[in-house]
Amino acid sequence: MPALLGLYIHWPYCSHICPYCDFNVRRDRGRDTDFLVDAIIADIAGNAIRMDEPRALTSLAFGGGTPSRLHASQINRILDAAECSFGFLPGIEISLEANPADNQGDCFKSFAALGINRLSLGIQSLNAQELQFLGRDHSPKEALRALDFAVKHFSSVSADFIYGLPGQQPHHWQESLQEIMALGLEHLSLYCLSIEPRTVFAKRHKQGLLTPLEDDLVADLYQCAQNMTAEHRMNAYETSNHAASISARSVHNLLYWQGDDWIGVGPGAHGRLSIQGQRQELATYCRPQDYAKAVSENGWGIQLQNALTPQQDLAERIVLGLRLRDGIHLEQLQDRAGASISRKNLSELIAGGFLRLNNHYLQATKPLLVDRIASELLC
Amino acid sequence: MTIDPEHIRNFSIIAHIDHGKSTLADRLIQFTGALSQREMKEQVLDNMDIERERGITIKAQTVRLDYTAKDGQKYILNLMDTPGHVDFAYEVSRSLSACEGSILVVDASQGVEAQTLANVYQAVEHDHEIVTVLNKIDLPAAEPEQVAQQVEDVIGIDATDAVYASAKSGIGIEDILEAIVEKLAPPDAGDSEAPLKALLVDAWYDAYLGVIVLFRVLDGVVKKGMRIRMMSTNASYVVDRVGVFRPKIETVDELGPGEIGFLTASIKQVADAAVGETITEEKRPTKEALPGFRPVQPVVFCGIFPVDAADFEDLRAAVGKLRLNDASFSYEMETSAALGFGFRCGFLGLLHLEIIQERLSREFDLDLIATAPSVVYELTMTDGTKTYLHNPADMPDPVKIESIAEPWIRATILTPDEYIGPILKLCQDRRGIQQDMSYAGSRAMLVYDLPLNEVVFDFYDRLKSISKGYASFDYTVEENRIGDLVKMSVLVNAEPVDALSMMVHRSQAENRGRIMVEKLKDLIPRHMFKIPIQAALGGRVIARETISAMRKDVTAKCYGGDATRKRKLLDKQKAGKKKMRQFGKVEIPQSAFIAALKMDGD
Numbered sequence: 001m002p003a004l005l006g007l008y009i010h011w012p013y014c015s016h017i018c019p020y021c022d023f024n025v026r027r028d029r030g031r032d033t034d035f036l037v038d039a040i041i042a043d044i045a046g047n048a049i050r051m052d053e054p055r056a057l058t059s060l061a062f063g064g065g066t067p068s069r070l071h072a073s074q075i076n077r078i079l080d081a082a083e084c085s086f087g088f089l090p091g092i093e094i095s096l097e098a099n100p101a102d103n104q105g106d107c108f109k110s111f112a113a114l115g116i117n118r119l120s121l122g123i124q125s126l127n128a129q130e131l132q133f134l135g136r137d138h139s140p141k142e143a144l145r146a147l148d149f150a151v152k153h154f155s156s157v158s159a160d161f162i163y164g165l166p167g168q169q170p171h172h173w174q175e176s177l178q179e180i181m182a183l184g185l186e187h188l189s190l191y192c193l194s195i196e197p198r199t200v201f202a203k204r205h206k207q208g209l210l211t212p213l214e215d216d217l218v219a220d221l222y223q224c225a226q227n228m229t230a231e232h233r234m235n236a237y238e239t240s241n242h243a244a245s246i247s248a249r250s251v252h253n254l255l256y257w258q259g260d261d262w263i264g265v266g267p268g269a270h271g272r273l274s275i276q277g278q279r280q281e282l283a284t285y286c287r288p289q290d291y292a293k294a295v296s297e298n299g300w301g302i303q304l305q306n307a308l309t310p311q312q313d314l315a316e317r318i319v320l321g322l323r324l325r326d327g328i329h330l331e332q333l334q335d336r337a338g339a340s341i342s343r344k345n346l347s348e349l350i351a352g353g354f355l356r357l358n359n360h361y362l363q364a365t366k367p368l369l370v371d372r373i374a375s376e377l378l379c
Numbered sequence: 380m381t382i383d384p385e386h387i388r389n390f391s392i393i394a395h396i397d398h399g400k401s402t403l404a405d406r407l408i409q410f411t412g413a414l415s416q417r418e419m420k421e422q423v424l425d426n427m428d429i430e431r432e433r434g435i436t437i438k439a440q441t442v443r444l445d446y447t448a449k450d451g452q453k454y455i456l457n458l459m460d461t462p463g464h465v466d467f468a469y470e471v472s473r474s475l476s477a478c479e480g481s482i483l484v485v486d487a488s489q490g491v492e493a494q495t496l497a498n499v500y501q502a503v504e505h506d507h508e509i510v511t512v513l514n515k516i517d518l519p520a521a522e523p524e525q526v527a528q529q530v531e532d533v534i535g536i537d538a539t540d541a542v543y544a545s546a547k548s549g550i551g552i553e554d555i556l557e558a559i560v561e562k563l564a565p566p567d568a569g570d571s572e573a574p575l576k577a578l579l580v581d582a583w584y585d586a587y588l589g590v591i592v593l594f595r596v597l598d599g600v601v602k603k604g605m606r607i608r609m610m611s612t613n614a615s616y617v618v619d620r621v622g623v624f625r626p627k628i629e630t631v632d633e634l635g636p637g638e639i640g641f642l643t644a645s646i647k648q649v650a651d652a653a654v655g656e657t658i659t660e661e662k663r664p665t666k667e668a669l670p671g672f673r674p675v676q677p678v679v680f681c682g683i684f685p686v687d688a689a690d691f692e693d694l695r696a697a698v699g700k701l702r703l704n705d706a707s708f709s710y711e712m713e714t715s716a717a718l719g720f721g722f723r724c725g726f727l728g729l730l731h732l733e734i735i736q737e738r739l740s741r742e743f744d745l746d747l748i749a750t751a752p753s754v755v756y757e758l759t760m761t762d763g764t765k766t767y768l769h770n771p772a773d774m775p776d777p778v779k780i781e782s783i784a785e786p787w788i789r790a791t792i793l794t795p796d797e798y799i800g801p802i803l804k805l806c807q808d809r810r811g812i813q814q815d816m817s818y819a820g821s822r823a824m825l826v827y828d829l830p831l832n833e834v835v836f837d838f839y840d841r842l843k844s845i846s847k848g849y850a851s852f853d854y855t856v857e858e859n860r861i862g863d864l865v866k867m868s869v870l871v872n873a874e875p876v877d878a879l880s881m882m883v884h885r886s887q888a889e890n891r892g893r894i895m896v897e898k899l900k901d902l903i904p905r906h907m908f909k910i911p912i913q914a915a916l917g918g919r920v921i922a923r924e925t926i927s928a929m930r931k932d933v934t935a936k937c938y939g940g941d942a943t944r945k946r947k948l949l950d951k952q953k954a955g956k957k958k959m960r961q962f963g964k965v966e967i968p969q970s971a972f973i974a975a976l977k978m979d980g981d
Binding site: 008010023191192193194215216218219222239240253255256262264268269270271272281283312315316319320323352354366367368369370371372373374375376378379 | 907908929930931932933934935936937938939940942943945946949952953956
């Protein structure tokens with residue numbers, strides 16, 4: 001089966017930086033951002049002409065940062081460029097991440113009108129105290145209001161939540177989960193808080209002002225979420241992602257986990273693409289100015305282009321693929337990577353009950369240990 | 380022409396660390412004008428960085444001082460700075476036998492310490508006259524009268540003529556020099572015409588001059604061009620330089636009876652110039668060697684491994700070089716399942732071990748892992764043969780062993796009496812047998828026989844901590860004694876880990892075993908499955924802990940942008956795996972071994 005192709009557009013600006021976030025983000029100081037939109041458009045074209053053969057997009061995703069801060073007109077220009085350069089496959093998923101606080105004057109409506117058909121809302125919590133701790137700029141009420149609008153305009157809506165906050169006990173999370181389930185969404189991303197280096201939380205942690213939860217407690221909270229979502233037929237299809245049906249799953253994110261191809265544009269975006277039969281690792285310049293300069297000078301925004309070895313490719317595909325409940329198609333995986341998994345490691349992990357082979361699909365039996373399982377499989 | 384021994388005084392300085400020995404030596408050098416002000420640097424005698432930093436003397440040093448006494452006569456004073464630590468007790472005894480007298484330096488605010496005691500007794504045994512110097516009398520806390528009383532009570536020497544001094548402030552320096560001339564005996568006249576008989580006091584390697592031999596002449600003379608012979612090895616050398624230290628090197632034509640100096644003779648390694656050796660002439664050797672010569676006997680052993688296996692060859696070169704300069708340090712290659720290739724090294728004692736480790740890492744820039752120190756066990760087999768066990772991993776089948784003996788020491792502990800309770804308990808816990816307990820004022824002196832095995836772990840650290848640093852400790856190695864000793868093995872996930880096995884007394888086994896498994900529980904990272912950790916004697920498990928299975932190892936968010944990071948993390952884990960040692964299904968990080976092997980007793 002040939003690989004699908006997705007396009008990821010990174011919009012780095014945010015109204016403020018959340019203390020847990022380690023993405024390539026910048027504070028939006030209200031300056032004109034058209035230069036970046038122009039660069040992204042040129043970068044899309046630059047990427048298209050470097051393709052071996054023309055390929056149409058299965059998905060297009062705006063991520064960030066806060067892409068809901070883009071003006072509808074800017075989004076429109078980017079979508080036009082993407083369609084013009086690559087072409088859209090029928091039923092293409094066009095998704096956008098949004099902040100509840102950003103729905104000023106019902107911009108969701110205009111986004112929908114441009115063809116965006118999936119909205120992912122960063123609610124993070126429905127508890128005011130937790131929102132404050134997470135440094136979010138919206139209240140639970142605003143979040144619910146934004147959600148109402150989203151559901152009204154988009155056929156597919158997802159919401160992000162964060163758990164595993166310091167001091168959070170299973171019963172707290174249980175209560176939150178009940179509220180979350182009551183929203184009746186078809187897709188949920190439930191992320192455990194992790195303290196990433198070079199974030200405000202990391203600094204607080206170092207200063208002893210923030211104590212992350214013990215892994216065992218996190219495991220309990222994770223289990224709570226699995227039980228509760230299962231009750232509502234919203235089982236996890238990926239480590240942190242839950243969907244009510246196969247059609248409610250995120251098409252774009254599945255490209256990553258299934259080892260398809262994707263192009264990344266915008267500052268600090270990553271791509272994986274087969275060029276002349278070889279898997280390329282691609283990454284653009286992180287600073288918006290550097291990125292725009294590279295696009296204008298080189299015709300695209302790439303800072304790093306690196307041909308992956310079959311072993312490297314295999315490693316990436318396994319790390320990502322084992323996150324899926326359905327697992328990865330073993331033969332397709334080895335075929336696409338051009339490398340094989342160690343038989344010895346594989347049989348040991350199967351014997352140990354950590355992996356199973358189910359109708360050609362390699363599946364991790366313990367979703368909370370997939371990083372370790374991948375590591376054991378590959379080391 | 381040799382010097383009239385009547386005008387020679389050979390003396391050593393005995394002091395506890397920090398009681399001001401080196402400063403006093405500096406003052407004596409300065410007062411007699413051996414070095415100009417400009418040439419003086421703090422603690423002239425301690426040559427090695429480690430010596431200077433730690434305020435200890437490892438190698439004997441001498442300085443020849445010219446002093447015109449108040450009687451108008453010119454004297455040659457040979458100051459011998461001896462190693463102050465018990466590890467070098469043998470070297471100390473040889474240094475002392477090269478002198479006729481000693482200066483006992485006691486800090487007037489601190490009083491007598493255990494180390495001082497052991498050395499001063501040795502000096503007394505060598506028939507030394509002793510000049511007591513109460514140092515640091517200008518400190519507000521100085522109590523010279525009480526300390527003088529203590530010297531009389533504890534050491535049992537007359538302190539009525541004690542010199543009050545402050546080496547730091549230069550008080551009493553001349554009084555000390557006068558006391559040396561007046562009170563100390565001159566060396567025996569000897570016979571300068573007789574065949575050469577000289578005591579080899581110490582030797583060390585100098586990058587420019589080769590091996591430098593420090594000696595004391597009893598009979599005959601040493602001069603350049605003379606062919607000398609080492610009586611224990613029969614090796615002969617031609618003397619190419621004779622001299623004295625002032626403390627700068629000064630060559631002289633010859634050295635005669637009563638004199639102390641050095642020679643060089645193209646000797647390749649320090650091991651060829653053993654401390655206590657008798658040096659004589661090739662042509663007409665003296666009839667009898669000097670008494671008291673003893674080959675070096677390492678007492679404490681430990682494994683030394685490079686942190687990075689690739690550094691093994693560097694380590695091999697480094698230990699070889701050190702051995703050139705320190706004959707009392709021994710080594711042989713060792714392979715450990717846990718730590719790879721390294722060396723099993725023998726030392727005179729714990730301080731010596733520490734010094735060698737420090738020199739290896741400092742002078743040769745090596746990252747090293749040192750395993751917990753251990754002692755040598757004497758195994759008597761059922762067939763009557765004896766073997767020596769250096770490494771518990773080499774323990775033969777117990778059914779073939781008749782008995783196991785371990786080295787014991789006699790320890791002297793001096794402490795303010797308020798700490799005596801916990802110290803008694805510590806000694807008791809370490810299988811100590813009390814030999815003596817006495818009081819002098821508010822200080823107590825304890826004499827205990829202890830198994831060295833119990834001391835090498837962390838006895839000294841424990842002693843210091845329970846006495847808030849006030850107790851001092853010294854020991855001499857006594858004989859081997861048979862004990863109920865057993866090999867304790869450690870099993871991780873039912874696999875024996877030889878590198879962690881240890882010899883213990885049966886009465887201590889359970890306690891040690893429990894500490895070990897508890898420690899390992901924290902040191903071995905969780906795996907995806909439960910890991911039992913057991914300590915066992917033969918087949919009998921005496922302690923057990925379980926590392927519970929890891930429950931979570933997953934990144935919450937992992938999308939297209941995370942692929943690179945995850946891949947690099949995997950590469951890192953792969954590299955990290957090289958630092959793991961695999962035991963069955965369990966990976967034990969090298970750092971866990973190091974921490975476990977360094978295990979202390981409590």
